[in-house]
Amino acid sequence: MKALFKTAGQAYKAHHALPPDAGTIADVNHDNVVKTISPDWVDGETKVMESPADHGQDLRLWLRLLTCSTLIEGEIRRRLREQFDCTLPRFDLMAQLERAKAGMVLGELSKRMMVSPGNITALVERLVESGHVTRTVSAADRRVQIIALTSFGRAEFEKMATAHADWIAELFDVITAREGQILFDRLGKLKRSVVTALARD
Amino acid sequence: MKALFKTAGQAYKAHHALPPDAGTIADVNHDNVVKTISPDWVDGETKVMESPADHGQDLRLWLRLLTCSTLIEGEIRRRLREQFDCTLPRFDLMAQLERAKAGMVLGELSKRMMVSPGNITALVERLVESGHVTRTVSAADRRVQIIALTSFGRAEFEKMATAHADWIAELFDVITAREGQILFDRLGKLKRSVVTALARD
DNA sequence: CAAAAAAACTTTAGGCTTGAAATAGTTTTC
């Protein structure tokens, strides 16, 4: 099984016209350049113009999936920063640690967070500095670092976790339990499809 | 409407046990630290342990949604890099430009890609340097930069777009047209839910 | 047991991303 690293970024949104629900009015100005009036953002997600072997539907679905998670993730990030002066990676790392009472090895954090080990090094360093976590060399294996939440870190995390759950509930407002279940199940199948494809190399 | 910026990162995966399908065996070693054996990555997505006011389902759904898009995005990124020595943001930007024959204003690119304007500046700079796009000051409004694909950039993009569509089709392999449609529709409702919540400020 | 392989991290170079502050050009207002 190969490693799955990610950088930052966005995704493929070409071959698509503007969505009618985005409220954007596209027209041509003096320079013959596309310009829009009004909202702060516009997602490129919409109808695929050509569909080679009906890859179009998959592409459309992928774009919508990506738009949803980008939108939600961005908002969570923003609120975390504004209300708790915290970043998502920091929150995430503490979340992983929260259930590991005895602490967690750095490599395990890396796997669970699906980010590269080198990344965790610096992230942990900053969290140690701000007093949220501790880092201890294992007595049994001196290569190993054990990371654990401090009581301060735990208290801070608790506050954020509560707010976070509320935010998600707010954003998912109009989704009923039944719809949520359908989405959950279908996404489960998609996840398996992706994992299978990835395992095929 | 507020701006929606994002940094890089992952998301909240706490309050969750390991998924049985991840193939991970968690146990406690000499240090009393959680260690796992086996795969390269483990997603933290799974059953929410406590559910305050049944925020649990939303949280679960969000986590699964995020896992799906992280997995897919990571793989697309990896292939783009390996097979075309290109990053996702570069590909994305070219994708936006591809349909704007006359070019696009920098600010419009920023909106469509849902990233901050300052980001586009550097991205465009690198694409100009590698000969994929051109940057021209508008004659009508000297504040404005018009960005357009070069024919080289267009040719390169075409190759990548074809491969990209195939990759998505491959990853979405087992999803049927009908299931895809259901997912698409439900995600559409979710998107509206999020956009509405965001518009409420 | 010594050499080789493996494992857990860290370091490095380079790209992406943001929010905030600065710059420059355009439009509005009085």
Place this chain on the structure above:
DNA sequence: GAAAACTATTTCAAGCCTAAAGTTTTTTTG
């Protein structure tokens, strides 16, 4: 028509992220 407000973009500091190469320590193997 000058001052004020607005708009498009750039610059900056800081953080996140990766792949690849390097370090130290442990395990495996001949």
